[in-house]
Amino acid sequence: MESAEAKRVSEPQEEVVVVKCYCCGLAEECTPAYIATVKERHQGRWICGLCTEAIKDENSRSPRKISTEEAMKRHVSFYEEFRMSSPPANPTEDLISAVKQLLRRTLNSPRRERLGDCRPAMVRSKSCFATVGKAQGN
Template sequence: MVKDTVIPSPVNPNDDVELVKCECCIITEECTPAYIATVRASNQGRWICGLCTEAIKNEMERSCSEEALDRHMRICKKFRSSIWNPAEEDLIAAVKQLLIRRLDSPKVV
């Protein structure tokens, strides 16, 4: 279940980082062990990246269902198996980083 909680920053310069792979979209990220534990605690022991977490939150709001995480994971697995190309993983990771930076940047009024 995805909870609406405050999650600490994924990387603190003073901490060691680990590579962790999203169990939905299989994108890897560098995160601290503490951040990994926080995310797993919020997602039934699964590591779920920020973009997939947002997609799951949106699904939960639309359907009012606690099964949104499992449904999202099934959709991602089906998508990956139908068109998966390892060369596209770099492109997907780059687009993800652009989206994360955009979401973290201050709003211009």
């Protein structure tokens, strides 16, 4: 009787290639077959998964129908503009200010008033376990 180790057939390791995203420059390790599939979808360009989603988003946000090529150009343009922008002078204060604005908007939301009306209805007056015991005759 052969052992499980002896039955295992070793499969050859697939070749892995490092490829860079056309849009953002992110480097990934992928198989040549996967690279070919991605390039086929994007006019011969390697596009990482994150940029692919951003391109889909560009396409869906456009008020008129645009090509994938146009959506890709818009995304690359946005990425370059973002990359060239300078970081905020004081990122800690900017973050605190943004969180403060978010909290104010949340607290002033009309939804908060609607939730306030529901709270008294959710308060329990008695335990439900006492009723269960009486119903069984205990």
